[in-house]
Amino acid sequence: MREVDLAVVGAGPAGLTAAIEGAKRGCRTVVLDMNPRPGGQLIKQIHRFFGSREHRAGTRGIEIADSLFHEAASAGVEVMVEAEVYAIHDSTLEVVAQTNEDSLVLLSEEATTSRSRPLSIAARRIILATGGAENALNFAGWTLPGVMGAGAAQTMINLWRVLPGKKILMVGAGNVGLIISYQLIQAGGEMVAVIEATSRIGGYGVHAAKISRAGVPILTSHTIISASGESRVERAVIAKVDASWRIVSGSEQELEVDTICIAVGLHPNARLASLAECELCYSPSLGGWVPIHNSRMETTISGIYIAGDLSGVEEASTALEEGRLAGICAAASLGKERAGDYDDIKAIEGRLLGLRSGPFCQHRQDAKQELIGIGEAQCPKQ
Amino acid sequence: MSQAIESPSYPSQQELRNAPGYPSQKRLEKGPVVVIECIEEIPCNPCEQACPQHAITIGEPITNCPHLDEDKCIGCELCVSQCPGLAIFLIDLTHSQGSASVAFPHEYLPLPGKGQTVRAVNRAGEPICSATVVRVQNPKTNGQTPVVTVAVPRKYATEVRGILRPGR
Amino acid sequence: MRVVHHPILGDLPKVRQVKIWVDGKEITAHKGEPIAAAIAAAGIKIHRYTTKREEPRGVFCGIGQCTDCVMIVNGVPNVRTCITPVTEGITVETQHGAGRGGR
Numbered sequence A: 001m002r003e004v005d006l007a008v009v010g011a012g013p014a015g016l017t018a019a020i021e022g023a024k025r026g027c028r029t030v031v032l033d034m035n036p037r038p039g040g041q042l043i044k045q046i047h048r049f050f051g052s053r054e055h056r057a058g059t060r061g062i063e064i065a066d067s068l069f070h071e072a073a074s075a076g077v078e079v080m081v082e083a084e085v086y087a088i089h090d091s092t093l094e095v096v097a098q099t100n101e102d103s104l105v106l107l108s109e110e111a112t113t114s115r116s117r118p119l120s121i122a123a124r125r126i127i128l129a130t131g132g133a134e135n136a137l138n139f140a141g142w143t144l145p146g147v148m149g150a151g152a153a154q155t156m157i158n159l160w161r162v163l164p165g166k167k168i169l170m171v172g173a174g175n176v177g178l179i180i181s182y183q184l185i186q187a188g189g190e191m192v193a194v195i196e197a198t199s200r201i202g203g204y205g206v207h208a209a210k211i212s213r214a215g216v217p218i219l220t221s222h223t224i225i226s227a228s229g230e231s232r233v234e235r236a237v238i239a240k241v242d243a244s245w246r247i248v249s250g251s252e253q254e255l256e257v258d259t260i261c262i263a264v265g266l267h268p269n270a271r272l273a274s275l276a277e278c279e280l281c282y283s284p285s286l287g288g289w290v291p292i293h294n295s296r297m298e299t300t301i302s303g304i305y306i307a308g309d310l311s312g313v314e315e316a317s318t319a320l321e322e323g324r325l326a327g328i329c330a331a332a333s334l335g336k337e338r339a340g341d342y343d344d345i346k347a348i349e350g351r352l353l354g355l356r357s358g359p360f361c362q363h364r365q366d367a368k369q370e371l372i373g374i375g376e377a378q379c380p381k382q
Numbered sequence B: 001m002s003q004a005i006e007s008p009s010y011p012s013q014q015e016l017r018n019a020p021g022y023p024s025q026k027r028l029e030k031g032p033v034v035v036i037e038c039i040e041e042i043p044c045n046p047c048e049q050a051c052p053q054h055a056i057t058i059g060e061p062i063t064n065c066p067h068l069d070e071d072k073c074i075g076c077e078l079c080v081s082q083c084p085g086l087a088i089f090l091i092d093l094t095h096s097q098g099s100a101s102v103a104f105p106h107e108y109l110p111l112p113g114k115g116q117t118v119r120a121v122n123r124a125g126e127p128i129c130s131a132t133v134v135r136v137q138n139p140k141t142n143g144q145t146p147v148v149t150v151a152v153p154r155k156y157a158t159e160v161r162g163i164l165r166p167g168r
Numbered sequence C: 001m002r003v004v005h006h007p008i009l010g011d012l013p014k015v016r017q018v019k020i021w022v023d024g025k026e027i028t029a030h031k032g033e034p035i036a037a038a039i040a041a042a043g044i045k046i047h048r049y050t051t052k053r054e055e056p057r058g059v060f061c062g063i064g065q066c067t068d069c070v071m072i073v074n075g076v077p078n079v080r081t082c083i084t085p086v087t088e089g090i091t092v093e094t095q096h097g098a099g100r101g102g103r
């Protein structure tokens, strides 16, 4: 069995920064990701990121993914791709992974799935950074081919370079719905409309303005009633909703579309965390059920840490900071401290506080505070 | 689609003029200057570092709205391609007699050519006037965000924010 | 439809092409891309029909989580086509129900 000091699940921004901090402190560190390319959500984000320059804002997500990966590799982190972790046995902190290569797989190498084999890794500390997963939405015809998660459409256009349809309806005007609509236009698709059930656009105004001046109507207080067509989406019926979410009769309109993308939010991808028996708690502001953690990012299971969207759906900038925090704390618990760790932690906490301020983000700060409060009481003491 | 837009998907003239990123009429009359159409408190600040003249300030916390020091702005256009919100425009009311120029980020293909006549659109994406392409800038430092400058009749300078893409 | 030109990503790089067979029809795919991408590029949207009600299904999550996109690949049913890369000469069939016999 392979033995490492630190095993990180998920090679998104949180997982990679956690691994970098761990490796810098002398931990033998491995990162496992089920995707063929490291970077998590970043590998399909072709827009310039929000956040501060410190978090590489202004840089496109794909470039951040590449540079994080190279930073990890040069810090001595081993990154395994196409390695899905499907179980964690708590007491021995054993990671069971399935992978086709048990050695470092570089970005440029092609993926094959022909030689999958089970692999066990014994890790002294585990950091889960499994990110978020898209929420589904039920309506008549939602299972028809042509209805898909907005993230699936984004993967298709930006990774695979295939446009899933010509005339597209986006359901949801949060940042994800707005950004992916913009990217669908860039890929050559026609956005027929973006609809949003609440009375206001949830995402940033600047993203909405971008697609508005591209000629895309954003209809708030509108919901989807049905998708229909012969074996695939050919049309959608949308309608207005009133303040109490009732459909305004007579407001129905039919749109000729061949693709319907669903962007109604993400939830923490806590499957593995619950398999590892980490206790969860429900937090609407953080996207749903999140593993409870303390200020050191440690869960209710001693030795298992979390970071990024798994610990509350937020942003890459917060994921980078939380990853660092988890990496530093996990290394410290193995006695691998570095002079200056204390100051680093304080600085990270300060930046997180800044990122979680303002009308869009303050509610997350409050929710995080509450979660950490529960964590301080329930998680193992150092 | 014929349906009127329910709630505006873009800020109104009034909201923009009240924001700290909008230059005064007096400054606009003087020559090239940016208008920053970013009026919400979002966690973002690349514009601050993008300006070599230090004309844009966000400070702490990062959710502050960008503040434009209009007298420091020399209209160099460097910040336009660096804003992830694509929310910075460069306006020159003194472009020529009767016409103004508007520069905006344009991340679509095909790029228009210099001298080409195009339809200019407003913030709602509606074509409002004809425009002539003055410049298309896309140096490496723009990082794949080309900046297109068009000349439009002066009265449309505060409305024009893009051009109609072919096929629309 | 392939996205050949792209303002940010540039032109589609030249990659090795492979032939795959989808329900008896030859399709040109790009080496390394998932089966789902290759058949979407060829305009195919239906991957399978459900067991009881024979309802069509296509790609939904695109990241191997929902199993809506499963097809029969080289005779093996229930292959998640969104995360399974194409290889030269593979046969891909629309799956009916559990995909074992009685099609």
Ligand SMILES: Cc1cc2nc3c(=O)[nH]c(=O)nc-3n(C[C@H](O)[C@H](O)[C@H](O)COP(=O)(O)OP(=O)(O)OC[C@H]3O[C@@H](n4cnc5c(N)ncnc54)[C@H](O)[C@@H]3O)c2cc1C
Binding pocket: A009, A010, A011, A012, A013, A014, A015, A032, A033, A034, A035, A039, A040, A041, A042, A045, A048, A049, A050, A051, A083, A084, A085, A086, A129, A130, A131, A132, A151, A154, A175, A176, A177, A179, A180, A269, A272, A307, A308, A309, A310, A313, A314, A315, A316, A317, A318, A319
């Ligand atoms: C459309 C869109 C636009 C965005 N724009 C911005 C932006 O402008 N600015 C910003 O700051 N943020 C933005 N974000 C948010 C940002 O992408 C995420 O917050 C960030 O990627 C979260 O990082 P993470 O490391 O927690 O998770 P992820 O990036 O989601 O990575 C999780 C990784 O874990 C892997 N994984 C999961 N389960 C397993 C398992 N069992 N075994 C192995 N591997 C597993 C996954 O394959 C994935 O690679 C955007 C998100 C979206 C969807």
Ligand code: SF4
Binding pocket: B033, B034, B050, B051, B052, B053, B054, B055, B056, B072, B073, B074, B075, B076, B077, B078, B079, B080, B090
């Ligand atoms: S145009 Fe130049 S001087 Fe003016 S704000 Fe932008 S970068 Fe600064």
Ligand code: SF4
Binding pocket: A206, B036, B037, B038, B044, B045, B046, B047, B048, B066, B082, B083, B084, B085, B086, B087, B088
């Ligand atoms: S970079 Fe653009 S979106 Fe970000 S704060 Fe500055 S003006 Fe606003």
Ligand code: FES
Binding pocket: C058, C059, C060, C061, C062, C063, C064, C065, C066, C067, C068, C069, C070, C080, C081, C082, C083
């Ligand atoms: S589309 Fe969900 S598993 Fe393939």
